Amino acid sequence: MAFSYRCFVTLLFVLLFGVFNRASISIAAVDDPLFPVFENWISEYGQVYGSLTEKLQRFQIFKNNFQFIESTKNRGGLTYTVGLNKFADLTNEEFLQRYATYKTRSGSKASTPFMYANLTSIPTSIDWRTLGAVTPIKDQGNCGSCWAFSAVASIEGINQIKTGNLISLSEQELVDCDSTCKGCSGGYEYYAFDWVAKNGGITTETNYPYISGTTKGNFKCNTTKTSDHAATITGYQFVTTYSESALANAVANQPVSIAIDASGSAFQFYSGGIFTGPCGTTLDHAVTAVGYDTLNGTNYWIVKNSWGTSWGESGYIRMQKDISSTAGLCGLAIEPSYPTK
Ligand SMILES: *[C@@H]1O[C@H](CO)[C@@H](O)[C@H](O)[C@H]1NC(C)=O
Ligand SMILES: *[C@@H]1O[C@H](CO)[C@@H](O)[C@H](O)[C@H]1NC(C)=O
Ligand SMILES: *[C@@H]1O[C@H](CO)[C@@H](O)[C@H](O)[C@H]1NC(C)=O
Numbered sequence: 001m002a003f004s005y006r007c008f009v010t011l012l013f014v015l016l017f018g019v020f021n022r023a024s025i026s027i028a029a030v031d032d033p034l035f036p037v038f039e040n041w042i043s044e045y046g047q048v049y050g051s052l053t054e055k056l057q058r059f060q061i062f063k064n065n066f067q068f069i070e071s072t073k074n075r076g077g078l079t080y081t082v083g084l085n086k087f088a089d090l091t092n093e094e095f096l097q098r099y100a101t102y103k104t105r106s107g108s109k110a111s112t113p114f115m116y117a118n119l120t121s122i123p124t125s126i127d128w129r130t131l132g133a134v135t136p137i138k139d140q141g142n143c144g145s146c147w148a149f150s151a152v153a154s155i156e157g158i159n160q161i162k163t164g165n166l167i168s169l170s171e172q173e174l175v176d177c178d179s180t181c182k183g184c185s186g187g188y189e190y191y192a193f194d195w196v197a198k199n200g201g202i203t204t205e206t207n208y209p210y211i212s213g214t215t216k217g218n219f220k221c222n223t224t225k226t227s228d229h230a231a232t233i234t235g236y237q238f239v240t241t242y243s244e245s246a247l248a249n250a251v252a253n254q255p256v257s258i259a260i261d262a263s264g265s266a267f268q269f270y271s272g273g274i275f276t277g278p279c280g281t282t283l284d285h286a287v288t289a290v291g292y293d294t295l296n297g298t299n300y301w302i303v304k305n306s307w308g309t310s311w312g313e314s315g316y317i318r319m320q321k322d323i324s325s326t327a328g329l330c331g332l333a334i335e336p337s338y339p340t341k
Pocket of ligand 1: 117
């Protein structure tokens with residue numbers, strides 16, 4: 001009884017609050033030429049808000065983001081574009097909390113050999129997508145599992161290169177079962193590689209589909225699924241750190257997991273072209289380098305993200321390569337690693 005009483009009071013409160021707020025929201029809406037733009041965005045992305053108050057708060061954030069995008073567009077001279085996307089009602093802080101939760105490992109990392117250290121020549125460009133080693137773009141959703149998506153993309157790559165079979169593999173298995181990582185609360189690609197090697201393999205996306213994007217939870221590991229080994233690896237290696245040429249040696253041979261600083265609004269709203277920053281080097285996101293090329297004299301990395309196809313260039317970002325800082329753009333050369341097979 002007590003529960004239903006509280007429930008009723010809350011409901012009544014919400015109703016009254018909603019009516020009260022309707023007046024102020026409609027005044028703001030009438031006055032603001034951006035409100036119809038916001039309404040269009042809401043219907044385009046199927047956004048649902050719990051209350052009018054929340055909608056009004058989201059509109060303020062949307063306006064700020066809209067102004068950032070317009071001022072970036074008007075600045076000119078950039079090799080990339082920004083635009084409204086599904087993140088347009090999130091502040092940059094909220095965006096980071098949800099989608100860029102990777103943390104650089106403190107303390108010393110394992111020292112590994114780097115088998116691509118002494119290559120004498122590599123191709124001037126490579127794109128593992130056209131070579132058939134990259135599965136379609138996936139979406140981590142509202143879960144800090146970028147590390148799992150990054151690791152899986154690299155495993156899918158080396159598996160295709162060694163076996164000829166492109167198999168979409170399971171991030172959920174890593175989120176649920178890799179106890180060396182923390183599921184939706186973060187992890188490391190190289191821990192994931194190590195876990196997969198020790199587990200004897202990883203199962204398919206179909207067998208162990210991804211659900212944490214909507215549930216934001218880790219689930220009990222299904223050991224029946226974990227004993228299915230659709231793809232195997234033997235271990236992992238780190239790329240020589242702070243060296244884009246070492247990274248190129250590795251990417252010339254297979255897709256490589258990289259950690260980056262994805263914290264700027266420019267990254268949040270990137271919609272195409274060669275990204276040049278601004279961004280720092282505090283690594284907060286994991287992605288996968290699947291190639292490199294040159295456009296009009298500017299070298300760039302082809303990077304697979306896990307934020308769905310509506311972000312960036314159908315889910316990808318081209319990031320400027322061979323910049324003066326040895327950390328690479330957004331720190332991409334600081335912590336690259338790849339699975340061995
Ligand atoms: C690369 O060359 C260095 C210097 O000659 C050597 O110490 C190292 O073992 C070589 N690495 C590989 C993977 O061949
Ligand atoms: C674990 O996976 C197997 C095989 O897909 C399935 O039959 C079983 O119901 C799953 N167990 C749980 C607890 O979900
Ligand atoms: C690259 O150069 C071509 C020819 O000069 C030009 O048409 C094109 O707009 C340039 N592309 C970019 C992205 O700068």
